[in-house]
Amino acid sequence: MDDVAVLANHDTGHDTGHGHSTSTGLSNNKMAMWLFLGSECLLFGGLISTYMLYRGRITQGPRPSQIFDIPFTSVSSFVLLMSSLTMVLAVTSAQRKDNERTKLWLTITALLGATFVGGQVYEFTAFYNEGLGFTTNLFSSSFYTLTGFHGVHVTIGVIMLLSLRGVISANKDTGDRAEVVELIGLYWHFVDIVWIIIFTLVYLIPA
């Protein structure tokens, strides 16, 4: 939820800076978002390290090679990566002050993100049915925790995108609209980049 909070505060930067430029020239909001993403790198760093430590420790239950459906996950990964493209289109539309297109691209980005999350839910259900529960072994606990954390990040991103779309429709947004879209874009791209790493380490490199 802090993601929402960080984004939300684009207003207060104006409050105290009262219109003057900042000491560095970077906007407060953008700097805060970059710092937050820097912190997130360490969060995923810790989760990925845990997974890498435990990926081969399987005392019971199915092995990843028996249950991973690489083509399926590749397609959902492709969907997620394409959402970065639509996010960029949303940002440029917002910068050109084209509200209709901004809303359109935000919606498409959110739909692509939701598709990815849906794919993850489907995948988790399938794995569970094949005998890989959260508590089965060290691999399963760390796999579900890592990919689950990523999934929650995407979900929060989808909520932010749809909320932003609603806010723009209602014309209720405060502060610099193009910057808000860009900030959510930064978060969205970060989540995508993390997925590239997770997809490679978890699915593509055999345990």
Place this chain on the structure above:
Amino acid sequence: MAIIERPAPTASILLRAPVTPSQSMGIVRRPVTSTGWKSWVFTVDHKKIGIMYGVFAMFFFIVGGVEALLIRLQLATPDGKILSADLYNQMFTMHATTMIFLFAMPMAAAFANYFLPLQLGARDVAFPRLNALGLWLLVAGGLILNASWFLGGAADGGWFMYSPNSGPVFSPSNGVDFWTLGVQIAGFGSLIGSINLIVTILNMRAPGMTLMKMPVFCWMILVVQFLLVFSLPVITVALVLLTFQRSFGATFFDVAQGADPLLWQHLFWIFGHPEVYVLILPAFGIISEVLPTFSRKPLFGYPFVVFSGASIGLVGFGVWSHHMFATGLGPISVAAFSIATMAIAIPTGVKIFNWTLTMWGGKIWYSTAMKFAIGLIVLFTIGGLSGVTHAVAPSDTQQTDTYYIVAHFHYVLFGGMVFGLFSGFYYWWPKVFGKMLNEKLGGWNFWLMVIGMNMTFGPMHILGLQGQPRRMYVWTEARAGEGLFNFGFWNRVSSLGSLILAIGVLLFLINVVHTTRKGKPAPLDPWDARTLEWITTSPPKEHNFDRIPVVHHLDDFFHRKYQEDATTGTMVQIATGEQLVRDEEANADAHIHLPSPSYWPIAIAIGVGTLGMGVVYGVPIMIVGVLIILGSSFGFVLEPSVADDIDYDPPMSGGQETKELAPLG
């Protein structure tokens, strides 16, 4: 830009109550009261938030102190009966947790919140509502941590909570659950606060204040916030793994499944060691302000102090495994971490030299603040030297888990950090509350704390080298040893010392009460200070500065008071602090914009606290928590930042920049 107030032309005219016109989510009016509890609970003013951080931290300093006294009371006699073994475990766990997460970090946050904007020449922090959110999350975390005492017993695994000892098998009570959730929530608050403060320092400096004209205190806080931003997520991961293990049956620390107990230790200390610098660097910053002021000399080698602080922070990320020398990491890791740890002594030593040389040749004024600062230099150096003995891995293997370690970190944390914070109390009290703390009581306060601290923690060196284990809850006369190295003798000395220390701290509290009741009003510039926080009234007005100062020098306030005489080369006073403050008041800005109070920070914190309790007490409570968080996050986001047109007087019409609100009433 919701509050716009008209500054009063002179200090004698009270400021009008700030006007808050904007509404939240189109339904609720924002909280506008400027008196009473609402003005504190919903405030976004960095000064009020700073004071609340301070009160919170002081309360938990007393709580943690009482826990420490109980520990010392238990060890004062052979076969102590005060605490059971189980309660003793809970006591030392909660003593450390409370002192670190609920006293030291919040107290540093109190100083940072209050003084950063003032020293930088800003009217508030970059994100005032996030600032409030950080505070309330800390309060939620502190309440959850301590609620465990009343809900089946506190955590008992030590503040490092090593697994698998902290797992459900060895710690069956809910104590560890409350501990992980409390620390997690307080950590979120800390993370939000650190992002906020970094942006504030980098972006909101007064015109002319380059980074190298910034007070050292601001520099040290900047380094600390970077440490927090990059170390807190790692403890977050560790805490999440432990919570999932305990609450949802995950296997992370289940050795039967082949889990690696060192995973927790690595994750914990990657956070835990930077945390050590998070605790000490603010104190270094405080005394880097105090020493020059009371030596009437600029800080010796300002860039060296700044960059050694930064390099302590940087190298501090690469030394965590020295906490794990006894775990069998292998000779290469041990050697690398051992050398890195010794390397940290270099920038730290640079600082000690700089502080000493700042005093060298100065006209030293032995105020209480200065005494505490000198106390820090001496006691921290002792702790630093015993720290170097830990860096030597073979010697550390002997010392691991003995009282020698306890002696070391209490010298650096109590002798270092706490003395720095007390120095800050005496130095800045007149600024915050407009009254001078009593210097005579301050002297007693200082000397009792010095004697008490050395009596308490000094003997622990001997006890540790004699082999008394760190978490031993009882000792017996029969096995206490002979003569000078008798366990019993030194344990008694230590317990007696802790009483003296407690009386010293009590004198501070008495001093606070005495000052609040009968204290003299403080002059505007009681210490002939050097930095910008003194160029405004004490306590500062809600908008901090009547006019945003333009900075030309390091120690700008000093250079406005003194100028170098070209012929003699000495500094000659050209103005008093009082004159400068009056001058600012006479030239006040016409329009001052302050952020508006808000309901949402505390609402989100309540939601997060509810979610945390839900992890222990079931999914329905979790859902309630998530709903509160979601709802109040939307409130937070949708709160208008700009006053409505109708709130302006005269009503706003496009393009005009300076408007004022209709007066309240």
